[in-house]
């Protein structure tokens with residue numbers, strides 16, 4: 001099936017007389033005829049036991065997302081943050097380290113630099129544009145993963161997935177990609193050598209701002225028996241002495257994540273959330289195409305505007321990442337643009353406060369156009385000097401272009417500019 005068809009049909013195929021639409025299985029519990037049957041399920045979890053770590057509605061959505069990314073399996077979580085956290089904890093224990101690009105989502109930076117540090121896991125941040133010799137210096141004997149974002153939020157840099165996949169594999173470790181902004185419609189990181197993909201499904205996948213969620217997808221291609229990951233090979237005493245690689249082969253990573261981490265942390269989404277996510281996924285291809293068309297027009301409009309100092313959108317020919325975007329994001333660069341208004345913070349605030357159609361929200365990648373002023377919101381704690389170091393100036397606005405008619409979106413932006 002092509003990806004548009006998978007968005008509608010993968011993961012759930014009704015049998016004779018069953019509902020056409022994915023049913024919401026609102027049950028924590030599943031019945032079995034015998035104690036012996038349940039005992040067997042504990043050895044080999046082939047059926048649903050308990051909705052803390054698997055549920056039929058969520059399972060169907062997991063299978064759909066795995067198909068979209070071209071992976072062997074997926075596991076949904078209650079948020080993107082939970083997906084990122086578990087993707088790392090499945091590989092790293094106290095005393096381990098991993099490498100992450102410095103230009104990633106701020107919530108991931110905080111999780112990696114502060115909270116994981118408290119758990120004894122060290123994150124080494126690197127400049128994703130550094131030379132290979134420079135990047136080599138970040139690898140240590142205890143390095144267990146490399147992490148980057150296809151299209152970084154909010155820096156909008158394009159990550160060189162192939163370069164980092166080669167580097168990680170040279171060291172016998174996997175590459176994890178946060179593919180939230182691209183979605184599998186615009187980029188499938190496994191095709192460029194990535195091993196694990198994570199998403200905040202809260203963004204484009206859901207698309208309607210109705211529920212938070214996350215997902216981890218396993219390519220099934222990484223060799224966990226290479227000596228660097230004994231937890232995958234040695235018997236897991238917390239799980240009847242199972243060896244994940246022996247029992248589950250290419251699905252070792254995603255089953256280990258479910259049977260160890262989801263079992264113990266319990267951040268599994270409700271069936272109703274998965275149902276809503278599925279509705280979003282059904283229209284994802286048509287929405288992503290239109291986001292790309294609208295955002296490119298908005299970026300071109302802003303680039304020509306006399307009150308705009310600079311525009312950052314890799315779809316623009318003038319952008320430093322344009323050539324790389326054509327390789328990784330040939331069908332478009334999704335709907336998020338950042339731009340700086342001449343005159344700094346005061347003018348940016350005036351502009352924001354005079355928009356009528358675009359909503360002023362702490363959200364992004366929504367069906368409705370929305371804006372955020374990072375200097376007053378997500379990066380509020382930073383001084384003007386720190387803002388500059390983070391690549392954010394007081395006049396910068398993040399614009400998430402929605403699916404309204406582009407003429408209405410541009411007219412609204414013009415109202416903001418008229419106020420300056």
Ligand SMILES: *Cc1c(COP(=O)(O)O)cnc(C)c1O
Pocket residue numbers: 079080081082084105107108149153178180181199200201202203212213214
């Ligand atoms: C929002 C976001 C996250 C975190 O997702 P939540 O669903 O808000 O927990 C992670 N990565 C990226 C790129 C994001 O934009």
